[in-house]
Amino acid sequence: MRDKLTIGAFQTSALLIILTLAGITLFLFREGLPALTQAPFEGLVFAVHPENLVQNLSADDCRGLFQQNLEWSVVGGPSVPVVPIHLYNLERYVGNHATPAKIKSFLDSVARIPGVIVALPKEWLPASLRPIEVKWSAWGSLFGAVRWSPTYEPLPEVGIWPLFLGSLWVTFLGLLITIPFGVIMAIYTAEFLPKSLYYPIKVLWEVVAGLPSVVVGFWGLVVLVPWLQKFFHLTTGETALAAAILLGWITIPLMASLTEEALSNVPRLLVEASYGLGATPWQTILRVKLPAIRASLLTASLLSAGRILGETMIVLIVSGNAPVIPTSPLSPVRTLPATLAAELGEAPVGSYHYHTLFFLGLVLFLLTLILNILAYATLPSEKST
Amino acid sequence: MPRSLPKRVPKRWGEATLTLFTAAISWSMLVALVGVIGFLVYRGGKVVSWDFITSPMREGMQAGGIAIPLVGSLWVATLALLIGALLGTATGAYLSEFSSKGRLHRLIELLVNTLAGIPSVVYGLFGLALFVVAMGLGASILAGALTLSLLSLPILIRNAQEAFSGVSQELKLASIGMGASPAQTFWRITFRLAFPRLITGYVLAMGRLLGETAPILFTVAAYYLPAYPRSPLEPTMMLPYHLYALITSGTNVARTYPMAFGTALVLVTLTLILTIVAAVLRFRLKKRLHV
Numbered sequence: 001m002r003d004k005l006t007i008g009a010f011q012t013s014a015l016l017i018i019l020t021l022a023g024i025t026l027f028l029f030r031e032g033l034p035a036l037t038q039a040p041f042e043g044l045v046f047a048v049h050p051e052n053l054v055q056n057l058s059a060d061d062c063r064g065l066f067q068q069n070l071e072w073s074v075v076g077g078p079s080v081p082v083v084p085i086h087l088y089n090l091e092r093y094v095g096n097h098a099t100p101a102k103i104k105s106f107l108d109s110v111a112r113i114p115g116v117i118v119a120l121p122k123e124w125l126p127a128s129l130r131p132i133e134v135k136w137s138a139w140g141s142l143f144g145a146v147r148w149s150p151t152y153e154p155l156p157e158v159g160i161w162p163l164f165l166g167s168l169w170v171t172f173l174g175l176l177i178t179i180p181f182g183v184i185m186a187i188y189t190a191e192f193l194p195k196s197l198y199y200p201i202k203v204l205w206e207v208v209a210g211l212p213s214v215v216v217g218f219w220g221l222v223v224l225v226p227w228l229q230k231f232f233h234l235t236t237g238e239t240a241l242a243a244a245i246l247l248g249w250i251t252i253p254l255m256a257s258l259t260e261e262a263l264s265n266v267p268r269l270l271v272e273a274s275y276g277l278g279a280t281p282w283q284t285i286l287r288v289k290l291p292a293i294r295a296s297l298l299t300a301s302l303l304s305a306g307r308i309l310g311e312t313m314i315v316l317i318v319s320g321n322a323p324v325i326p327t328s329p330l331s332p333v334r335t336l337p338a339t340l341a342a343e344l345g346e347a348p349v350g351s352y353h354y355h356t357l358f359f360l361g362l363v364l365f366l367l368t369l370i371l372n373i374l375a376y377a378t379l380p381s382e383k384s385t
Numbered sequence: 386m387p388r389s390l391p392k393r394v395p396k397r398w399g400e401a402t403l404t405l406f407t408a409a410i411s412w413s414m415l416v417a418l419v420g421v422i423g424f425l426v427y428r429g430g431k432v433v434s435w436d437f438i439t440s441p442m443r444e445g446m447q448a449g450g451i452a453i454p455l456v457g458s459l460w461v462a463t464l465a466l467l468i469g470a471l472l473g474t475a476t477g478a479y480l481s482e483f484s485s486k487g488r489l490h491r492l493i494e495l496l497v498n499t500l501a502g503i504p505s506v507v508y509g510l511f512g513l514a515l516f517v518v519a520m521g522l523g524a525s526i527l528a529g530a531l532t533l534s535l536l537s538l539p540i541l542i543r544n545a546q547e548a549f550s551g552v553s554q555e556l557k558l559a560s561i562g563m564g565a566s567p568a569q570t571f572w573r574i575t576f577r578l579a580f581p582r583l584i585t586g587y588v589l590a591m592g593r594l595l596g597e598t599a600p601i602l603f604t605v606a607a608y609y610l611p612a613y614p615r616s617p618l619e620p621t622m623m624l625p626y627h628l629y630a631l632i633t634s635g636t637n638v639a640r641t642y643p644m645a646f647g648t649a650l651v652l653v654t655l656t657l658i659l660t661i662v663a664a665v666l667r668f669r670l671k672k673r674l675h676v
Contacts, residue, residue, distance in 0.1 A: 212596025310504020
């Protein structure tokens, strides 16, 4: 009886792990996929002057009109100046000073402006304005655009490329630091380190890997960022490089310990054969051991990449957070996780912005998942030897 | 780590230079760490005092101490550790002692590895969607603790697995041989002998949990809430987010930065102590078990 109870409890707990991952996947899809099916202006209607002949507009053209950098004549309308009027949160005003009757007469006067374009809640559309159709392409907005300004109402710009490429760029730069330093430290630790220093260096690695990222980011902001600014004569030191240096640094321990483990598992036969042929220690390391652990190196690099890709606070603090496609290590960047951390607190639950952020989370989740699967798929079975 | 071959001293100049170079690179890690922590001690040391740690903040966030976020952090991390330790140890016990090492075992191990690779901010999203919104807990200590407990599961599971499988097989078999049931063997032998190493894992996890920022952003942490939490269903301030708030609020940098340095120093000291204690304990125990 007690046996069954104990084992049953443990088994249930193990099954919870499956549930957790299933839950994470489910909720990310559930909250993220509406970004592909919904339009940001649900419940709103766009309307123009009755004599305006435009039937429908693309979301980009409509945004252009609202931002007044597009003329009516370009989209087939009359040659009158554009008068955009934002009334998408009209409801907020009802009740205070504005009675419904007052709003009605206001809307009627709006309808007399020839070049007007109005965004307002459906139920407030007066007969004097003519509704037009605005085509929102979810895929086009997410993947076809290069600008990210998700709070611009009523037509946000949610191109994920700057964030996606920003993440990849920081990860790439970070790996340029992590991989060489990690491998060198692993070689030193596995091959040359006095035995008495083995545990101390492992503790050192754990400490560096365990530093709270917000503290590392803060240090970067007050020390590293000003250095970079002075050294490269920049207007601001908050760059992809600053983020990459710090991220690379805190990921070195992961790379180093995985590589060190692989190095000390190289089959003895190979090493003895190499020494037997008269090779020196370094010849053995470079020509025998490193080639022998190629696969493990790839695994370690992929896992490190996953770690860097997902780091949030450091990037948020030191990378400048400009959602532009990065062109050099010295350009400011914004990554997927940093965007989530910066914006999710402000996005109302269930709004288009909220779903878009979950979509970014989903992209990030799938990216790290792929990296992990690749890492374990390339992991050789040398562990058993 | 067993070393199969005797150390060879490099003979040629080039080789010696290479070795020296790798040594320099390796120990530069220590230099960098000392640099970072030394800087925090230098700037934060002037601010941190007993008073700073034990008094609540005043004048917005510009004066006073960090008692409230400190208490909030300890609440959340402790609750998260309780939940995580329970589930993690049980799962570790299952994987190490009771599973039939078949397909299910491999699946769960794969999932644990996968969970370990998921970015912490994604846990935050999940916590927001499930605990805060779907379960209606709101931004609260409980929601944050549940989120963090999931985050800590991979570390705790692996640690428990190592702890249980580190107990000598002979003892377990001897117990079975004397007629003890698997559960009796587990509770009386395996669990008791693994206990010190389990504790080590909990300490390490606690260190990690205290420093996590991204998962608590949307699930528990309040930007400014100058009151001690009274129930697990309330939001609270927490150290990492408080530090972030101090860095970025930026209304009066001359006054908030010293507070930020103090907070950073306290936070880093806490995690440092926990990490080092755990690491030293672990390596001590490893040595003892291997000999």
